[in-house]
Amino acid sequence: MHFLPYVDYNNVWIVPVGHCLLFGVTSNFIAYAFRQGKRLSNPNAYAPNMVPHATRDLIERRGKDLTVPSDFGRKYKSIIQYRGSYTMEDWLHFVEAFSPYLFSPGTLPPLLQTMWNHLVKAILHYFHAGTTYTDDASREAAASMLEFAKLVETHFPRKYCTFNLHMAVCR
Numbered sequence: 412m413h414f415l416p417y418v419d420y421n422n423v424w425i426v427p428v429g430h431c432l433l434f435g436v437t438s439n440f441i442a443y444a445f446r447q448g449k450r451l452s453n454p455n456a457y458a459p460n461m462v463p464h465a466t467r468d469l470i471e472r473r474g475k476d477l478t479v480p481s482d483f484g485r486k487y488k489s490i491i492q493y494r495g496s497y498t499m500e501d502w503l504h505f506v507e508a509f510s511p512y513l514f515s516p517g518t519l520p521p522l523l524q525t526m527w528n529h530l531v532k533a534i535l536h537y538f539h540a541g542t543t544y545t546d547d548a549s550r551e552a553a554a555s556m557l558e559f560a561k562l563v564e565t566h567f568p569r570k571y572c573t574f575n576l577h578m579a580v581c582r
Contacts, residue, residue, distance in 0.1 A: 426578050428537050433502035435575025436559075440530060441494055443567055444523050460522050460566055467491055470513050477509060506534050522566060529559035533579070556580050 426435075444462050462470075470491060477487040484500060487509050497505070510531065519527060536552030560580045563571050 425582070426575065428579075429499050429503075431575045431578050432534055432537065433499050433506075435573060436579050437502055437506065437530065437534065438494065438497070439571055439573060439575075440526065440563075441490060443571060444519070445491055445494075460520060462519060462523070466518060469518065473513050474509075477512070479508075483508075503534075503538055506531055507539065522562065526559055526562050529555040529562070533559065553580075 444460070445467065446461060471489060474487055474489050479486050483504075485498075485504065487504070488497070488501060490497075490505060490509075490513065510527070514524070514527060516524070518524075532555040533552045536548060557580050560572075560576055563576060
């Protein structure tokens with residue numbers, strides 16, 4: 412590397428966007444949202460920014476309604492039970508096809524819903540076949556990713572400010 416003055420260590424090993432956004436950022440967000448937490452003093456309240464157990468049950472019930480055509484590939488696997496075994500294909504199918512129903516408006520706590528909307532906008536920009544790649548669309552996706560990262564930094568524990576999140580915002 413030191414023989415090539417035009418080479419920068421930051422640009423030699425680029426993290427693939429699928430690994431970065433799907434395996435990194437998306438899986439971390441879902442892990443945080445569905446983490447196990449203690450109830451607060453109010454028996455109906457849970458730790459902030461956590462999907463309550465009643466909502467998890469609703470998502471599980473909705474998941475049982477999902478069917479896919481044979482040419483779709485893999486069928487839906489519960490995001491709550493099987494997310495540890497999700498492949499990139501599973502994550503992408505979840506974001507594109509399943510989450511609009513499973514996370515329909517009013518399902519996630521307000522902050523998590525806002526964050527999810529920002530994350531999905533960025534993911535669909537980079538992965539959705541029907542996306543028009545214009546400068547404006549790229550700027551909107553980048554702005555959504557940056558807003559998502561700001562919310563992670565403000566509301567999540569520091570360990571969620573990961574290298575993958577940094578790469579997704581800066582690259």
